[in-house]
Amino acid sequence: MRRTVRGGPAAARPPRTRTPRVAEVVRHDRTLPNGLDVVLVPRPALHHVAVSLFVRTGSRFESPRHNGISHLLEHMLFRGTRRLPSAHAQARAFEALGGTLDAATAVDHGSLSIDLPPASLGPALALVAETVLAPCFSELGVERRIVRQEILQDLDEHGEPLDEEERLRGLAFGRHPLARPIAGTLSGLRRFDLPLLRAQHRRHYCGANAVVCIAGRLGAPDACTALVARTLGRLPSGRRVPTGPPPGAQRRPRALFLRHPGGNQTTVRLGFRAPALGAPDEPAAAMLLRVLDDGLSTRLYERLCDRRGLCYDVSADYDAFEDAGLFAVEASTDHAQAPRVLAEMLAVLDELRQAEVTEAELATARARHGYAVGAMRDDPAELCEFFGLSALLGVTRSPRARHAELCSVEAEDLRGVAARIFVASGASLLAVGGCRVADERRMQALVEAF
Numbered sequence: 001m002r003r004t005v006r007g008g009p010a011a012a013r014p015p016r017t018r019t020p021r022v023a024e025v026v027r028h029d030r031t032l033p034n035g036l037d038v039v040l041v042p043r044p045a046l047h048h049v050a051v052s053l054f055v056r057t058g059s060r061f062e063s064p065r066h067n068g069i070s071h072l073l074e075h076m077l078f079r080g081t082r083r084l085p086s087a088h089a090q091a092r093a094f095e096a097l098g099g100t101l102d103a104a105t106a107v108d109h110g111s112l113s114i115d116l117p118p119a120s121l122g123p124a125l126a127l128v129a130e131t132v133l134a135p136c137f138s139e140l141g142v143e144r145r146i147v148r149q150e151i152l153q154d155l156d157e158h159g160e161p162l163d164e165e166e167r168l169r170g171l172a173f174g175r176h177p178l179a180r181p182i183a184g185t186l187s188g189l190r191r192f193d194l195p196l197l198r199a200q201h202r203r204h205y206c207g208a209n210a211v212v213c214i215a216g217r218l219g220a221p222d223a224c225t226a227l228v229a230r231t232l233g234r235l236p237s238g239r240r241v242p243t244g245p246p247p248g249a250q251r252r253p254r255a256l257f258l259r260h261p262g263g264n265q266t267t268v269r270l271g272f273r274a275p276a277l278g279a280p281d282e283p284a285a286a287m288l289l290r291v292l293d294d295g296l297s298t299r300l301y302e303r304l305c306d307r308r309g310l311c312y313d314v315s316a317d318y319d320a321f322e323d324a325g326l327f328a329v330e331a332s333t334d335h336a337q338a339p340r341v342l343a344e345m346l347a348v349l350d351e352l353r354q355a356e357v358t359e360a361e362l363a364t365a366r367a368r369h370g371y372a373v374g375a376m377r378d379d380p381a382e383l384c385e386f387f388g389l390s391a392l393l394g395v396t397r398s399p400r401a402r403h404a405e406l407c408s409v410e411a412e413d414l415r416g417v418a419a420r421i422f423v424a425s426g427a428s429l430l431a432v433g434g435c436r437v438a439d440e441r442r443m444q445a446l447v448e449a450f
Contacts, residue, residue: 022373022403027387028221029396030228034207034237038228039387041215043380049121049216050380052113053128053232054392056241057204059180060108060321066200068147068184069192071105073200075143077112078103082134090131097124101131105182107169108243108321109392110204115381118217122227129231132205137194144189151183160258164330164432165317168271171256172326172428176247206238213388216380246276246323253447255429257440266338266433267330270345270447273426274318274325275417278395282320284417285327287409289318290365291357292329292348297364299348304331310341322393327421335434339442342429346450352418356411366407373399424450 030038057070078101084090094101099116112131116124154163161167166181173179203209212232218224250273275282293300293316300314314331329349333341376382376399390396397405429447431440 022370022400023377024400025377025383025398027398028225029391030225032207032229032233034233034235036207036228036232036235037211037391038225039211039213039391040218040221040224041213041380041383041387042218042221043216043377043383046216046378046380047118048115048380049118049214049218050113050115050384051121051124051128051212051214052111052381052384052388053132053210053212054388055110055204055210056108056392057110057200057209058106058108059182059184060177060243061204061241062177062180064180065191066188066196067180068182068188069196069200070110070204071183072143072147072189072192073197073204074103074105074110075147076137076140076197077131077135079138079140079143080136081130082136083130085136085138087139093127094124097127099124101128107178107182107319109389111388113381113384118219121214121218121224125227125231129234132232133234135201137197140194140197144192147183147189148186151186151189154183156260162432164267164269164430165328167256167258167432168269168328168428168430169319169326171254171430172250172271172273173247173324177244178247178321178324202236203238204241205235207233207235208238208240210235211388211392213384213391215383215387243322249273250426250428253424253427253429253444253450255440255444255447256431257435257443258430258432259435260433263433264334265332266335266431266435267332268338268342268345268443269328269330269430269432270342271326271328271428271430272421272423274327274421275320276323276325277320277393278322279320279325281413281417281420282325283405284409284413285318285320285325285421287362287365287406288352288414288417288421289316289327290369291352291361291414292316294365294368298361299351300329300345303348304341304344308340308344310337310344314345332433335436336439338431338433338435339439339446342431342443342446346446349418349422350450353415353422356415359411362409362411362414369406370403373403422450424448 028040080086080090097120099114170179304314311331311333316329318327
């Protein structure tokens with residue numbers, strides 16, 4: 001429910017926003033003899049503990065022929081171990097400890113995670129180690145059928161992918177591995193056999209290519225390190241998997257229009273090449289995202305929804321990879337309104353590159369990031385994701401240091417990074433819905449003239 005507050009001149013002024021102080025989070029870093037990095041984040045006041053194993057794997061490390069094998073391998077790790085030779089027995093063993101094993105595959109990493117009672121930490125580490133050290137790779141045919149269903153749910157009736165985020169990434173990065181779908185394709189899925197899966201497992205699931213993070217009530221750090229050494233310390237050393245060459249520069253705008261006239265709306269997703277992870281202007285790009293889309297009072301929602309009433313929601317996101325980044329804005333609207341939505345998106349972005357944001361906007365963005373960092377202290381899974389992924393991707397930092405890094409961004413930095421990111425030559429436009437041909441041409445012209 002929205003409330004309207006009326007008053008005199010004092011009421012018209014925006015409230016003063018205080019930037020919260022962010023306390024440091026204690027962490028302990030170790031490296032085992034096999035090369036495995038161990039990050040411990042003790043939070044003794046909490047009543048649970050989270051364990052996450054992060055691995056350098058995913059679609060960006062795959063060849064075109066083997067696209068999707070990282071995702072299938074993630075699934076196969078749930079098919080049991082030599083001691084627990086079925087998916088059901090393995091799941092029961094984890095759940096008897098009070099948690100449920102979760103896993104995910106992304107473009108540039110994979111993870112195995114579990115949140116559980118502190119008393120179960122030792123047995124859980126042993127079971128995670130058993131999962132990655134001794135998978136039995138049983139019932140490949142069954143798991144193929146499961147993954148096939150996962151792929152099918154993201155395809156339309158013509159076999160075209162429905163995931164707008166994935167389609168935009170493919171449009172922006174072309175033939176580079178960053179463009180490949182995480183789950184792969186149905187044809188590729190049929191090709192993967194046990195020798196290929198075992199080779200993929202040996203290459204990626206090794207000490208030099210992984211990080212384990214444990215956060216929450218984990219006990220004495222030295223004792224916890226010893227637990228990790230006795231379990232995951234048995235991973236083979238292996239080698240760190242390289243990322244390969246970065247994507248080439250984009251020199252002209254790209255557009256893709258997919259017709260789905262049966263729906264009621266067209267989704268407009270506009271992306272721009274953006275700074276890579278660790279780039280000097282990456283913090284400014286991250287703050288730019290918060291100015292655009294971090295609550296209902298930020299620029300995109302205020303203009304497209306509150307003021308124009310063009311869509312129910314509008315969002316922005318920014319993915320920073322090791323050697324490239326992609327900044328995107330998305331909204332869904334009536335087919336006929338798609339060109340106007342795109343025009344309004346471009347107008348908001350143009351304002352950012354033409355004029356500096358207000359001090360009030362910047363203060364709110366800083367404060368909201370500080371609140372989010374403070375809340376992270378009570379969430380072991382969030383702490384694992386922050387510390388573990390930072391270590392895996394080579395940008396090791398603390399939440400407090402990250403907050404200070406973002407708070408150091410000034411209005412002129414935001415204007416500068418907006419001018420560098422929001423240019424026609426680095427733009428990619430994806431529209432999925434029932435636009436007329438004339439509207440498609442108009443939208444393409446809008447991006448080219450930006």
